[in-house]
Amino acid sequence: MKRLDCPSLHATKSQRMNYIKYYNETDFPSYLPKLNALYDDLFSHGKGFRSKLVALSAKHLKLENKTHQLLAQTIEFIHNASLLHDDLIDRSHLRRNKPAAWLKYSPEYAVLAGDYLLARVMVNLSSFGNLKLIQYTAEIISNLLEGEWIQDSLVNDWSVNLQRLDQVHNLKTASLFKWCLRSPFISVDIYDEDLHELLDNSGAILGLLFQRSDDLLDFDIRNYEGKAILGDLKSGYLNSFGAFLLEELKQKQIDPFKNSQTLDDVYKAIGKEYFLERLKDFDSKNQALIDLYEHYMSQLEESVHPSVVALTKDLRKLSGLLYWRDSKQ
Amino acid sequence: MNPEYVTIRKSDKKFQSYLEGSFSSDFRALPELSLNVNTSREQVTFRLRKISQIKKPSLVILLFKLFRLDWLSLTLGPVLATYSYLVNNHINLDHLSAAVALLAVLFFHLAVFAINDYKDHLTGVDRIQINGGSQVIQKGWMAACSVKKLGILFFSLGSILGSYLIIQQPFFLIAVGVLTAFSVLGYSFYGQGLKYLGFGEFIAFFCFGPLLTYGFSRAAGHFHSIEILALGMGFGYFAAMILLAKQMENIAADSQIGVSSLAVRLGFDKAKYLIEITLIVAPLVLLLTLFFIVKSSLSYFALLPFTYFTVKLYLNFHSVNSSFSSGVDDLRLRVADLHVIYSTLILFTLWLPK
Numbered sequence: 259m260k261r262l263d264c265p266s267l268h269a270t271k272s273q274r275m276n277y278i279k280y281y282n283e284t285d286f287p288s289y290l291p292k293l294n295a296l297y298d299d300l301f302s303h304g305k306g307f308r309s310k311l312v313a314l315s316a317k318h319l320k321l322e323n324k325t326h327q328l329l330a331q332t333i334e335f336i337h338n339a340s341l342l343h344d345d346l347i348d349r350s351h352l353r354r355n356k357p358a359a360w361l362k363y364s365p366e367y368a369v370l371a372g373d374y375l376l377a378r379v380m381v382n383l384s385s386f387g388n389l390k391l392i393q394y395t396a397e398i399i400s401n402l403l404e405g406e407w408i409q410d411s412l413v414n415d416w417s418v419n420l421q422r423l424d425q426v427h428n429l430k431t432a433s434l435f436k437w438c439l440r441s442p443f444i445s446v447d448i449y450d451e452d453l454h455e456l457l458d459n460s461g462a463i464l465g466l467l468f469q470r471s472d473d474l475l476d477f478d479i480r481n482y483e484g485k486a487i488l489g490d491l492k493s494g495y496l497n498s499f500g501a502f503l504l505e506e507l508k509q510k511q512i513d514p515f516k517n518s519q520t521l522d523d524v525y526k527a528i529g530k531e532y533f534l535e536r537l538k539d540f541d542s543k544n545q546a547l548i549d550l551y552e553h554y555m556s557q558l559e560e561s562v563h564p565s566v567v568a569l570t571k572d573l574r575k576l577s578g579l580l581y582w583r584d585s586k587q
Numbered sequence: 588m589n590p591e592y593v594t595i596r597k598s599d600k601k602f603q604s605y606l607e608g609s610f611s612s613d614f615r616a617l618p619e620l621s622l623n624v625n626t627s628r629e630q631v632t633f634r635l636r637k638i639s640q641i642k643k644p645s646l647v648i649l650l651f652k653l654f655r656l657d658w659l660s661l662t663l664g665p666v667l668a669t670y671s672y673l674v675n676n677h678i679n680l681d682h683l684s685a686a687v688a689l690l691a692v693l694f695f696h697l698a699v700f701a702i703n704d705y706k707d708h709l710t711g712v713d714r715i716q717i718n719g720g721s722q723v724i725q726k727g728w729m730a731a732c733s734v735k736k737l738g739i740l741f742f743s744l745g746s747i748l749g750s751y752l753i754i755q756q757p758f759f760l761i762a763v764g765v766l767t768a769f770s771v772l773g774y775s776f777y778g779q780g781l782k783y784l785g786f787g788e789f790i791a792f793f794c795f796g797p798l799l800t801y802g803f804s805r806a807a808g809h810f811h812s813i814e815i816l817a818l819g820m821g822f823g824y825f826a827a828m829i830l831l832a833k834q835m836e837n838i839a840a841d842s843q844i845g846v847s848s849l850a851v852r853l854g855f856d857k858a859k860y861l862i863e864i865t866l867i868v869a870p871l872v873l874l875l876t877l878f879f880i881v882k883s884s885l886s887y888f889a890l891l892p893f894t895y896f897t898v899k900l901y902l903n904f905h906s907v908n909s910s911f912s913s914g915v916d917d918l919r920l921r922v923a924d925l926h927v928i929y930s931t932l933i934l935f936t937l938w939l940p941k
Contacts, residue, residue, distance in 0.1 A: 411909030422911045425839070455622060455630065550619060553592035553632070 285378050296359055296371050300338050303354040308333045308438050315442035318569040325445050328386055332395065333438055335375040340402055342372035347410055348493050391444045398437045405429030414494040416516050420501045424466060427498065432465025453566065456558050460573065463551040467581040470544055473497035478521055479537065480583045491518060503528060503536050544581055551577040592619070597629040605633055606709055608730025613638060615727040624711030624844055641727045653704065653723045653734065654697045658923055662696040664930030665799040665822040670807065671937035672818060672880065678808040684755065685807035687748050692799070694745035701738030705731055715844055716837045752806045763802040767794060788827040788849060796823020814880050821876040821933070825926040828865050833919040835862060838910045855910050866901040870894045873929060877936060886936035896928055
């Protein structure tokens with residue numbers, strides 16, 4: 259099993275690749291053709307944010323290395339399984355700037371590889387033996403799939419509203435963030451209901467902020483990494499910022515908007531001034547969410563668990579970091 | 588601690604006062620996030636806003652929204668149609684009683700929607716459902732306790748006027764009054780409310796249909812007939828359709844909080860199919876009403892515009908493939924528009940020469 263030392267900011271690409279590669283040879287039989295190659299492609303170049311979130315709690319709870327490894331592997335397996343399936347469902351050609359697995363290998367292998375990751379999650383968690391953790395993880399996977407199902411039904415729906423999308427993102431993105439915050443506590447049999455509710459609320463907000471920030475990237479807002487833009491729009495999917503932009507527009511403006519191929523097309527369709535005004539409103543809306551997150555952090559600080567109080571100091575920074583994508587915020 | 592937010596549990600003595608808005612005369616507590624709704628572990632995170640800083644619409648618009656005046660056709664439609672029927676069939680009318688009955692129905696309309704808003708806010712239904720209720724309480728425009736007081740006031744006024752009518756025809760009108768009261772109370776107040784146990788459509792059909800037409804006819808004309816009941820059935824059909832449409836809008840949220848509406852029990856696909864059937868049958872309901880009750884050959888022209896709007900709504904709804912689709916948003920309002928069109932056409936045609 260690969261060691262789990264968190265690489266520093268100056269780690270080499272190879273060190274970072276090793277850090278993300280949370281599997282060993284017994285998880286994936288070498289006699290299955292192309293399976294390990296597919297996973298090598300999949301797991302490399304990921305940011306591993308979710309496993310880093312797990313690492314925060316693991317540090318403060320002083321989890322055993324084996325438990326930390328299991329939790330980090332579980333969340334990365336679940337997340338990457340969803341990416342394999344998502345890319346096939348959306349017919350996305352690229353994942354992390356490389357050809358998507360379904361294109362490079364085959365759609366059948368992409369589906370099976372995703373299923374296999376989820377199966378390994380259940381095998382590994384069962385060996386660990388914490389029934390509540392297994393139950394909770396199964397619920398999260400179920401939520402994730404429900405969110406994916408609903409999201410697929412919204413393709414080419416250009417009038418979907420933000421509240422509906424939030425419900426979908428709560429099931430998809432936010433579920434995993436909630437898991438990252440709660441599972442370390444479950445793994446060491448801390449089941450305090452009040453604590454878990456707070457972690458749940460906090461995880462939900464982090465997930466929503468992460469998703470909304472990602473959706474803004476698609477419109478080249480705070481796109482510091484220079485990712486390809488308008489991918490959602492071109493796939494026929496209206497993301498949260500897109501839905502917010504179109505909320506008050508008439509059909510004659512929506513039609514050219516949905517056919518936009520470049521940002522200039524978007525500005526021509528709805529007006530650059532309007533776009534920037536709505537961006538300001540969207541940012542205010544999310545700042546209110548950040549304030550709400552801050553409220554939950556204050557409540558967490560009043561917890562009786564000393565590890566929670568220490569963890570809160572680290573968690574506090576995340577909301578601004580995730581949304582504004584600038585560590586200086 | 589962020590002074591803007593406060594999280595309170597149901598077990599806390601302040602919980603009720605925060606929900607009702609009676610905790611402060613300067614601040615309103617707007618529910619931001621409700622967890623474990625309607626259980627002993629319920630907790631709500633409120634955002635505290637100064638009442639003076641809350642942007643409110645004009646009083647007219649606020650009351651319009653609170654009392655769902657855009658839904659007046661639900662109550663006034665059947666009443667005015669019955670009045671038109673009685674006049675055009677030369678039934679002797681007691682105009683004073685007719686006016687009192689009309690006012691009583693109006694007051695009960697205001698009371699039911701206000702009290703329903705209050706109850707659904709307290710139980711958390713309107714805090715979970717995206718467009719649940721009038722949202723007047725959730726937006727902080729009015730405190731829940733004030734809405735409750737208005738509801739009780741109008742209920743009392745309606746009851747006083749109703750008493751005047753009952754004195755004249757105790758047997759018939761007490762029966763109508765008791766049935767209505769049980770239906771309204773059961774709809775909103777019995778445990779989870781009968782509307783959440785699958786009886787909502789039946790109650791809506793009855794209360795906004797035959798019970799209303801029969802009650803008004805007895806009050807205003809001391810008259811009843813099968814035709815009066817049949818007239819009510821058409822209105823009741825569309826009232827039940829509105830409720831079914833509302834359930835479809837909220838099917839996901841209702842399912843999650845354990846509300847056993849008809850749409851939840853049928854599931855998305857079958858509920859969609861049922862709504863489509865009701866839309867297909869809708870012009871037939873109008874046709875039957877025109878044939879058996881209006882009885883004017885000119886009235887059949889009303890089928891044209893009505894069928895046009897029904898087909899338009901059907902085609903729009905038919906393309907919906909998810910309970911999260913935009914095609915489901917405001918479905919109840921679009922079906923309510925159909926009720927308005929139906930009411931208007933019936934009212935108009937009842938005055939046509941036979």
